[in-house]
Amino acid sequence: MKRGWLFLAGFLLVVSASVCAHRLDEYLEATTISVARDHLTLQLRLTPGVTVAPQLIADIGISGDGPIPYSLQQSYAQQVRRDLRLSIDDAAQPLRLISETYPTAEAMRNGVGDILLTFDAPLPAGGPTHRLAFENHHQRAIAVYLVNCLVPGDPRISIGAQNRNVDQSRYQLDFSVGGMVQPTHATVARHASQPVDDRGIIGTFFVRGVHHILNGYDHLLFACALVLAVTTLWDLVKVVTAFTVAHSITLTLAALNLVHLPTNVIEPLISASIVFVALQNVFCPGSARGRGRLLAAFFFGLFHGLGFAGGLLDMMHAMPGTAVLLAILGFSLGVEIGHQIVLLPLFGLLRCARGLRCNVVSRVHYSMGLQRIGSASIAMAGLYYLGVALIGVS
Incomplete structure (x- = not known):
């Protein structure tokens, strides 16, 4: 017995x-991409859970529970930027930080604070169709990644196929400016069977x-x-x-x-x-x-x-x-x-x-x-x- x-x-x-x-045991990194006629805007909503918040607070260099000093905000935003990769039509594009919003350290410790970082990048000249590739490798050991493209406000911009890998650290988007996306043979083949994007979403959430x-x-x-x-x-x-x-x-x-x-x-x-x-x-x-x-x-x-x-x-x-x-x-x-x-x-x-x-x-x-x-x-x-x-x- x-x-x-x-x-x-x-x-x-x-x-x-x-x-x-x-519900709060990882670093949720959600990226939304907005396509305009001459540039792209990427907003990252970074939500540290209570389990990983102390590690993140130490990485940023925060002491105390009050507002985060501006110098530390800028330093951490640049650290995030270095862990991001953006290319359009196989050409690397620079990301420029245009705004940042930080919660207090106390809010992050309680798992309710969101860091909002907004970047933009120029849209290179060329034909109407483009392929965007985005990678996020920030804090891989504790991160959960999400990526989505917003519906364009400009009717002349058309969004085509979106494909992600299983953990959504890599994302690919086909879009056109001033015309419809012309699907490649590979895209047609994917949509004729089970789309890679569908499997990626199911796998990620599984x-x-x-x-x-x-x-x-x-x-x-x-x-x-x-x-x-x-x-x-x-x-x-x-x-x-x-x-x-x-x-x-x-x-x-x-x-x-x-x-x-x-x-x-x-x-x-x-x-x-x-x-x-x-x-x-x-x-x-x-x-x-x-x-x-x-x-x-x-x-x-x-x-x-x-x-x-x-x-x-x-x-x-x-x-x-x-x-x-x-x-x-x-x-x-x-x-x-x-x-x-x-x-x-x-x-x-x-x-x-x-x-x-x-x-x-x-x-x-x-x-x-x-x-x-x-x-x-x-x-x-x-x-x-x-x-x-x-x-x-x-």
Whole structure:
């Protein structure tokens, strides 16, 4: 019995090790490109999450929580510029800093500060059609990149194909000034099958969905509490399906701006769901299975979906409608894979631990002991984070 508890305790330690603020654990670098007749404008919205903010603050050279000195603003903006590459028709183009806006250091430490840097570059003379290539290599170790082109305000400018690599650190745009983009044979071939751009968006958001779950302590604790009460693979399939259907509904509705709840409402509800399911496992194990558990998984899954949407909306800056749908698909798939990376090994570990006893009666008590001790640990973690969430509300 001790071995089974040790296995379970070790797994729970691994899960609880990722208790950082899961929506704010990277450096989000979103670039929007605006095409005019004689120049291009690039705006970078740089959002450091709470986990990486101290590193960024040190890189900038900030001391204290007040406004950032202008000299440091200029120095960091030039550092960013050196990590960017822009070319048009295979000719490198210089980027000129035209404006910068910085939050306070305190706002960055809290994960709510955006750095806005605006650059422009000349559009070289030549024919009406052009191909732009943009690369962003700034802070690769902690960065998440996004790139989009704004709809031109000038009707004489036409946007053609947009292609990105999987992490969106490299971006390519075909556009024309004064005429329509003439598609090349390669472009026609891409659009005749699966567009590279579509795969890039799905791949990017798939990776972020997996990352979001594996760094989301609340969702993992809730899912683990659900799994602790199941005894068969069929029970696992049913409860995970109920949870998946529910959070997929609200994730999609929230990402499409059809449903919205403030974070100070969602976070306490998610923490409360952890406590409810875990305590149900401890004190009412009989009701932790069957229709009641499926209803609980579905009901609370609706709120978890809104929590997932927070991580998705943080990444969808100025994305067009089609790209939004692809982003939702990729992110949802990533969320489910992230769940299975945790839930299937936990279920297998529990099956192995429960099989350590061969006597039928002792096996039942042993299994119940595993469920209760694991659920009690999760309930304590949930109570702690519920308190943190409620303090944040007040």
